Amino acid sequence: MLWSLLFFSLIAPFNTESIQLNGTETSQSSIYEDDNTLKYTSDRAIDGDVKICTNTKQQMNSWWRIDLMGVYRISSIEIFNKASVHSVINGCEIYIGYSPELNRTADLKFETIENFATDIWNTFKGNGNVSGRYITVIYPKEEPLVLCEVKINGTKEESPFVLIQENKTWEEALSHCRAQNMDLASILDANTQTLVGLEAMKATTDFVWLGLGHICILDFWFWVNDHCLTFEYWAPESGTDVCDVSAAMEKNWEHHWHKKNADQQLNFICAK
């Protein structure tokens, strides 16, 4: 009994799980097509078969990317390539981040691939403490990128946000959250922006209310829970400030914020 307690307390900090990749989305810079018109698409890196591979065209900065559909702290990334032409991928860089756009400046580098060996699993551990939603493998050379199979371990970050699939004005939405001891969601950084975005994807309306209100006469934006507006993610064409607007996040893709008439009836996101 004591021994097992000791055992678990010793291994607990290093506990990680293999991430289920079947609900994720992959993409890559281009798709190589062979003489039989077989397309070497990005999903072939997570199909469970080490003999079936992705392959981009030969180009500078070829990349492969996975959207984990959640925020994870990544503890290891394993890559298997069967021996064949272009299968040694030394020099590739692995990035982890929150940016829906491919942007190496915004992302954190996990590791640069070195000493890559074919026909075995190559394990990359980074520094064991990098979080994000997107993992990108970039080849900063003029080479095609080949990946036969990728496995990822990490810990999923619990989200404090919950989408309410009811259509309400901004004021009604705020009351609804508060009646349940919650508040309309505040976004303070790229991490919370991503967690809120993941909830917004489930909405039945094209936009969802955030806890970001506007005082017209002062032209002042405020989070309903009094946090300072330090991080901003307005759509480029979100418009000039007019009266009676509040901020809503777009359901799709980049999850930019828009200024919407506060009387519109939208789904909304509460924070626990």
Ligand SMILES: *[C@@H]1O[C@H](CO)[C@@H](O)[C@H](O)[C@H]1NC(C)=O
């Ligand atoms: C990933 O996690 C699985 C358990 O889910 C474990 O068996 C495997 O050894 C882990 N891989 C690494 C590289 O730590």
Ligand SMILES: *[C@@H]1O[C@H](CO)[C@@H](O)[C@H](O)[C@H]1NC(C)=O
């Ligand atoms: C992924 O696979 C697991 C186990 O086979 C299953 O429980 C889960 O529902 C699947 N998820 C998706 C999004 O398909």
Ligand SMILES: *[C@@H]1O[C@H](CO)[C@@H](O)[C@H](O)[C@H]1NC(C)=O
């Ligand atoms: C990439 O990210 C950096 C840092 O977040 C940002 O300043 C820059 O505008 C981004 N570039 C693009 C093209 O989005």
Ligand SMILES: *[C@@H]1O[C@H](CO)[C@@H](O)[C@H](O)[C@H]1NC(C)=O
């Ligand atoms: C991981 O990083 C976060 C934020 O960057 C930091 O707060 C935390 O202490 C780090 N944890 C470990 C175990 O290094």
Ligand SMILES: *[C@@H]1O[C@H](CO)[C@@H](O)[C@H](O)[C@H]1NC(C)=O
């Ligand atoms: C909310 O509005 C959307 C879009 O107009 C609609 O599809 C959905 O059924 C509405 N939901 C409810 C609960 O009324």
Ligand SMILES: [Ca+2]
């Ligand atoms: Ca495969």
